[in-house]
Amino acid sequence: KAGVTQTPRYLIKTRGQQVTLSCSPISGHRSVSWYQQTPGQGLQFLFEYFSETQRNKGNFPGRFSGRQFSNSRSEMNVSTLELGDSALYLCASSRDSFNEKLFFGSGTQLSVL
Amino acid sequence: EDKVVQSPLSLVVHEGDTVTLNCSYEVTNFRSLLWYKQEKKAPTFLFMLTSSGIEKKSGRLSSILDKKELFSILNITATQTGDSAVYLCAVERTSGTYKYIFGTGTRLKVLA
Numbered sequence: 001k002a003g004v005t006q007t008p009r010y011l012i013k014t015r016g017q018q019v020t021l022s023c024s025p026i027s028g029h030r031s032v033s034w035y036q037q038t039p040g041q042g043l044q045f046l047f048e049y050f051s052e053t054q055r056n057k058g059n060f061p062g063r064f065s066g067r068q069f070s071n072s073r074s075e076m077n078v079s080t081l082e083l084g085d086s087a088l089y090l091c092a093s094s095r096d097s098f099n100e101k102l103f104f105g106s107g108t109q110l111s112v113l
Numbered sequence: 114e115d116k117v118v119q120s121p122l123s124l125v126v127h128e129g130d131t132v133t134l135n136c137s138y139e140v141t142n143f144r145s146l147l148w149y150k151q152e153k154k155a156p157t158f159l160f161m162l163t164s165s166g167i168e169k170k171s172g173r174l175s176s177i178l179d180k181k182e183l184f185s186i187l188n189i190t191a192t193q194t195g196d197s198a199v200y201l202c203a204v205e206r207t208s209g210t211y212k213y214i215f216g217t218g219t220r221l222k223v224l225a
Binding site: 041048101 | 147149153155156201203212214215218
């Protein structure tokens, strides 16, 4: 069974640009969530999608957005990049029932110059 | 405000040592507590704990939850260099915006 796949693995952008990250969940998983990880900050919740609907959103500015497609694949978009957006962006999927663990992808390392 | 706090932030030990990592939480609507190991990028699942006082064990790793005192510990015995990683603790909630709240992690380095 294939794991959670995130693309691209690495990205280098400059301030003001926008970026789109992709996540393919494990087959059969309908819940996809996104996290930002920076040194010393742990995993900060961005948003969660289920059946193409955003179910929850963390405390991030509107420059961060996402969507989910009918095949459960998800994309995350960050517009008008800032230096502080440099981070590892992790995607996780689950079957969305109780006591379900998250399965993580390898992340996209974004560097904003 | 709900929070998950891990200690210590970092730890350096020698092979063969035993380590104890701590995770305390103040979270409403608690459902379960999870431990993950993050070596390079993708955190990998270690344990899920839902009941107080029941130890989960996998090889040299074990974990236990105390729902009265609101903490969990992760023990690693006879550490090996391959145990070097960041260990993340997360609490799953039954409801609320943040279904999973993560701690900042404990960075463990095991020296040969």
